[in-house]
Amino acid sequence: MKFVYQGKTKDVYALESGNYLLKFKDDVTGEDGVFDPGANTVGLQIEGAGQAGLRLTKYFFEILQEKGIPTHFVDANIENAEMTVRPANVFGKGLEVICRYRAVGSFLRRYGAYAEEGQALDGFVEVTLKDDERQDPPISAEALHMLGILTLNEYDELKNLTRKISDVVKTELAKKGIELYDIKLEFGRDAEDNSILLIDEISGGNMRAYKDGEYIEPLELEKLMVQ
Numbered sequence: 001m002k003f004v005y006q007g008k009t010k011d012v013y014a015l016e017s018g019n020y021l022l023k024f025k026d027d028v029t030g031e032d033g034v035f036d037p038g039a040n041t042v043g044l045q046i047e048g049a050g051q052a053g054l055r056l057t058k059y060f061f062e063i064l065q066e067k068g069i070p071t072h073f074v075d076a077n078i079e080n081a082e083m084t085v086r087p088a089n090v091f092g093k094g095l096e097v098i099c100r101y102r103a104v105g106s107f108l109r110r111y112g113a114y115a116e117e118g119q120a121l122d123g124f125v126e127v128t129l130k131d132d133e134r135q136d137p138p139i140s141a142e143a144l145h146m147l148g149i150l151t152l153n154e155y156d157e158l159k160n161l162t163r164k165i166s167d168v169v170k171t172e173l174a175k176k177g178i179e180l181y182d183i184k185l186e187f188g189r190d191a192e193d194n195s196i197l198l199i200d201e202i203s204g205g206n207m208r209a210y211k212d213g214e215y216i217e218p219l220e221l222e223k224l225m226v227q
């Protein structure tokens with residue numbers, strides 16, 4: 001297999017079959033040893049974080065697949081913390097699509113003059129550019145279209161898919177008495193037929209989940225959801 005890309009929390013390899021292999025690492029995003037799903041730096045290492053992230057990812061991607069939502073998921077080897085996926089081409093240099101049910105994180109940092117912490121938001125969707133140097137700036141549909149990153153139709157498709165996927169995750173969490181505050185997704189175009197796919201991962205590392213008003217750490221979330 002051929003090394004393709006070293007990410008912060010996963011490494012990407014190309015398999016001979018034409019698929020990609022994502023290797024989940026024990027690196028976790030955050031700062032100064034404190035986990036932050038919105039952070040652009042590796043802040044700490046937690047033993048077992050890679051396997052836990054993959055276990056939760058597998059759990060959600062299988063549910064989404066059953067519901068007919070297009071994803072890159074092929075299969076997962078938990079023991080090796082490896083996931084086989086269909087390769088996709090990301091939009092521009094990559095986008096993150098965020099769905100927000102409560103005002104926390106960067107939304108609150110930006111709009112704190114108008115929003116209260118934890119205020120309910122009705123599945124508000126926003127897109128940010130994956131651009132670590134510029135702290136992943138939010139970008140509007142018009143700007144995405146103007147800069148040739150997405151068409152307006154593709155934007156609508158991403159937004160609808162994001163709502164649908166996030167609602168599935170929110171419902172699954174709610175079954176265990178857990179509330180989803182926000183979640184970050186990635187999409188790409190299938191390298192073969194150009195159709196839009198959910199890619200990357202869905203784990204504690206890219207969402208904020210709370211139980212009885214208390215934030216749940218990624219590893220704890222994995223335990224509550226799949227063990």
Ligand SMILES: Nc1ncnc2c1ncn2[C@@H]1O[C@H](COP(=O)(O)OP(=O)(O)OP(=O)(O)O)[C@@H](O)[C@H]1O
Pocket residue numbers: 005006007008009010011012020072085086087088089090094130132186188199200201
């Ligand atoms: N099916 C796929 N096809 C192509 N690339 C993918 C696919 N799924 C995930 N990726 C990419 O693989 C990389 C996974 O690495 P990782 O999650 O560690 O990166 P990251 O933390 O998002 O940060 P960065 O990408 O900025 O280094 C991401 O760049 C993601 O966009």
Ligand SMILES: [Mg+2]
Pocket residue numbers: 007009200
């Ligand atoms: Mg990532």
